[in-house]
Amino acid sequence: MAVFRIERFTPLPAAEAWRRVTDWERHGDTVPLTAVTVRTDPPTRNGTVFVARTGLGPLGFDDPMEVVRWVPPAAGRAGLCELEKRGSLVRGRASIDVCPTGAGSHVIWVEELWVRLLPRGADPLLASGGRRVFGRVLDTLLAD
Numbered sequence: 001m002a003v004f005r006i007e008r009f010t011p012l013p014a015a016e017a018w019r020r021v022t023d024w025e026r027h028g029d030t031v032p033l034t035a036v037t038v039r040t041d042p043p044t045r046n047g048t049v050f051v052a053r054t055g056l057g058p059l060g061f062d063d064p065m066e067v068v069r070w071v072p073p074a075a076g077r078a079g080l081c082e083l084e085k086r087g088s089l090v091r092g093r094a095s096i097d098v099c100p101t102g103a104g105s106h107v108i109w110v111e112e113l114w115v116r117l118l119p120r121g122a123d124p125l126l127a128s129g130g131r132r133v134f135g136r137v138l139d140t141l142l143a144d
Contacts, residue, residue, distance in 0.1 A: 001092065002113045002126035006135045010142045011104035014073040018098040020141045021107060022081055024050045030140040031133060033060070046070050061089045073098050073105075089116050107142065109134060 010017050020026070022044055028036035031052070038050040044067060052063040065083045073079035078099040085092045090113060097108040111130055118126065 002115075002123040002130060004111055004127040004130045004134075006109040006131055006138055008107045008135075008138050008142055009101070009104065010107065012142060014079060014098050014100040014105040017105040017107055017142060018073050018079045021096055021098065021109075021138065023141070026141060027137055028052060030137045044070060061087065063087045063090045065094075073100060076100055085113070090114070091116075107138060109138060 012020070024038055024044070025036050028034045031054070033056060034052050034054040036050055036052045038044075038048065040048045040050075046067055046069065048067040048070070050065055052065070054060050054063065064086050066086060067081060068084050069080060069082035071080045078097055081096045083094040083096075085094065092111065092113040094109065094111040097106075099106045099108070111134065113126060113130060115122075115126060
């Protein structure tokens, strides 16, 4: 299983940083060849399901995810979102923490990925790629 962690500090208040990093459809705007579709009615909550479809035309794969813990930040309290990846190709978990700071907020993204068909020896490369791709996602979402 590949594990990676990304941290960003932003001047955005925790509630705004949270809103941006949990805007699932916008994640697809920054991941190459990927579109994200939310399959449950808003608002996001425990049980929300969304799918990241990566590929070109019929060649690609779905990465279905479910929100299993949803605690938005409030009154100086950190927010926490936990996701389970339940695809046939990609499995694992992710957590997104948004912590208020005196100067804005601190965002921490931790992901554990297992990709079927990849040998365990590929985990360091997968983790490195994940840090790069999802680091860019956070940078874009927090910069707007």
